[in-house]
Amino acid sequence: MINKFILLSLVIILSACSQADKYDAGYDDGYATGYNTTCKIRATLIEGDWDNESYSKGYRQGYQAGSLACKNKD
Secondary structure (H helix, E strand, O other), rough: HHHHHHHHHHHHHHHHHHHHHHHHHHHHHHHHHHHHHHHHOOOOOOOOOOOHHHHHHHHHHHHHHHHHHHHHOO
16 A cells, blocks of 8 residues: 555656656757747757646747847857
8 A cells, every 4th residue: 555655656746847847848949949040040840848838938938048149149
């Protein structure tokens, strides 16, 4: 019984962490897309997990940062 409780607790904890981890993935995708689009380098393949709030927020912030980095690269 204790093993089942521990397993269930671990699953709950890990599923909660996956939401937080999506911010970093979104930021990285957004940064790459913002930089590449602004500098007119190439299209960028991204994860695109738009249903995840953390991913979407990270993507928006990363896109702005990547675009600004391209504009200020010289």
